[in-house]
Amino acid sequence: MAADVSGEARIACLNHKGGVGKTTCAVNLAAGLAGAGARVLAVDVDPQAHLTASLGLAVPDGRGLAAVLDGGLPAGEALVGIDGLTVLPASSALAVTEIALSRRNTPPTLLRELLAGCGGFDVVLFDCPPHLGPLTRQALGAARGVLVPMTPDYLALQSLAWLMETLGATDGPAVRGIVLNRYSDRKRLHREVGSAVAGHFPGILFQTRIRENVALAEAPSHGRDIFRYAPGSAGAKDFAALCREVAKRFGLAGRART
Template sequence: MKTTVVAVINQKGGTGKTTTTINLGSALSKLGKKVLLLDLDPQSNLSYSLAVPTDEGNLADAFQENKTLEEVLVEKDGLWIAPGSNELVDIEISLVTQPERESFLKKMLAKTKGFDYVLIDCPPSLSVLTLNALTAANEVLIPLQMEVLTLQGLDQIMNTVEKVKKAFNPKLKIKGIVVVMFDIRRKLSQEVLNYLHENVKERIFSSQIRLNVKLAEAPSFGTSVLDYDGSSNGAKDYKALAQEFLDA
């Protein structure tokens, strides 16, 4: 079984990375795929959103080789999760001085078999941890709000991916851009989307993730929006995205 590793990145916080990682992962799982989610963000929002404990083993333990990646995995709602931890801040600092510091996660994942997809929820910064994710990944997925300032951020992401591709991971490619928190009532949202279509050569998924209160509520119940309210617009949008993602 070939595993596809996808880094979900955006260097800006609050852009829907965690929401997309969880709910795309859940939707892929419900389409019969075996999915592993990695919470690589020291804030551990993904782990919190799925009510997964982080003190019984987490990615920091795996980076320190106190435990294997398999030993920290938790199964929840048809997904496998490698929990995050604020200890990843210390990991980040220690990695800076290590040889081949960009390859730790790649080596870790090379020993992990049996998954169709690994989705990595990256930190909201272009850090050593994010570099590890991009070096380990086959593909990059970019959640993007339709705001003017996100266009500047998109250029930075594209440049970073290109640099990682040249230096560490020649097979890395951008899978596409996911439009998130889309408000069809706002003229600006449509204007930014039109600009993207006219000026960005990368794929922009046609399945847009609309603003939806159920998406915001689901983490309070420790589950994906598909398990919280499968009939909501949020669930419908991520189901559509998952199918488009598989067909891409």
């Protein structure tokens, strides 16, 4: 039943367009799957460290993912446990690390190799930066599937088409899911974008829509995921439903009590 990071459920949460709720999805999927019984590792690969901050964590000097990628700290010693979830946190030091990765022409398998000794997880979620640089390539090199959060507007739809084309031209993992965030069924534009995504990328769009919800915006400022901050909110209900879909699509049904 136990799976290490070489298992199937390694998911890169990715969109090169900022402001689409990528970290919101990564944080709450990780927390929701962990709360459902899966053993989850959330890896913050973004120098902005929004996943880390959203969970109320801070990285001391010489710790976190930057130290791991720089070779100064084994990955297992950088892990932090919080409310049943395991996190490999980040800090702004990752920005310098990214430059070093580029200068050294580091192979995209480095992060996968560094995480190889961190066993016992059913699912690993990577929160990627909002660009396709060296850190994102490391996350893609460690992942086996990509989940793309997007907002329901036409600029995001154009960016999605470009992202899908770009990822399709690489040897990296395939996009296994698209989730619409900040969605309102009352808005015609949102419905039209949803229909367009479903038509252009059949079988990839998740049925669950993450509705516009104040609690989802408030939770990070309290250092909590939506399930700990507002368990009765629409945001918590939507992410619980999305967790069930993700568990089914990524083969986690036997590991998470969804």
